[in-house]
C-alpha cells in the first residue's frame with residue numbers, strides 16, 4: 017500500500033501492526049491528525065557527503081561570532097557529553113542530570129560570547145545545516161491539508177526557526193517549543209529562557225500546562241518523528257490518543273542501538289537521510305480512496 021515502506025532503510029518489528037495503525041489514521045480522517053516532531057537530526061540531516069551536519073547548537077558553536085577559545089570549550093563539552101547522551105547502557109536517571117549539566121554549561125559559554133540577535137540569519141546562512149531530502153513535500157503536504165505540526169526540540173529555537181524560514185517552509189500550521197535565546201535591549205545574548213529542554217525531558221514537565229495540546233484535543237491521531245529514545249515522550253501531553261505511529265531515525269551507532277529502537281519505534285529508518293517514508297505515509301493518508 018505504501019511503496020516507501022519497502023526501502024532498504026526501513027525496519028519494523030511488527031509490519032502488520034504498522035499497517036493497522038496507518039489504516040486507522042486514514043480511516044479516522046485528516047481532521048483528527050497532528051504531527052509531533054523533533055528537529056535536530058530528525059527534520060535536519062545527520063550527515064552529508066560523509067560529514068556530520070551541525071545541530072542547531074553546533075551552528076552557533078562553529079560560527080564566526082565565537083572566539084577560538086570558546087569554540088574549543090564548546091567542542092570539549094560535545095565530545096564529553098554526546099557519548100553519554102547516546103550510551104545505551106546508562107539509565108535515564110543517570111543521564112538526566114548530566115544532560116542538564118551539558119546544556120547549562122554550553123548555554124553559559126554561548127552567553128559570554130556577545131552574540132547579536134541581528135547576526136542569527138547570517139550565522140544560519142553560513143552554516144552547513146541541511147534539512148532532510150523531501151522536506152518541501154513534507155512541510156507543504158501538512159500545510160495544504162491543515163495538519164498541525166508541533167516541533168519539540170532540545171536545540172536552539174531561534175536557530176531552528178531561522179533554518180525553516182530560510183527554507184521557505186515556515187507555514188502557519190507550525191508551532192515550536194524549544195530553548196529560546198534571551199537578548200537584552202541592545203540585542204546581545206544574555207542567557208536562555210526557561211524551562212531548559214534537553215534530550216530526556218521532552219514531555220509534559222516543560223510544556224506550559226500542555227495548553228497547546230488542550231487546544232488540539234480533537235487531534236487523536238498522531239505521527240511522532242524522532243531520532244532519540246528521549247523523543248518517545250513528546251506526545252505525552254496529548255490527552256486522548258487513539259492512534260499513534262512512532263517513526264524513529266536511527267542515525268548513529270546503528271548496530272548497537274537497533275534492538276532498543278525496534279522495541280520503541282514502530283518504524284525505524286536506518287541511515288536514511290530522507291523524509292521519503294514519512295512523505296509516502298502522509299501521501300497515502302491524504303489521498304482519497
Ligand SMILES: Nc1ccn([C@@H]2O[C@H](COP(=O)(O)O)[C@@H](O)[C@H]2O)c(=O)n1
Nearest residue numbers: 054055056071073074122169170171215
Ligand atoms: N550543547 C549542545 C547540546 C545538545 N546538542 C545536541 O543537540 C540535539 C538537540 O536535541 P533535539 O531534541 O533537537 O534532537 C541533541 O541530540 C544533542 O546531541 C548539541 O549539539 N550541543
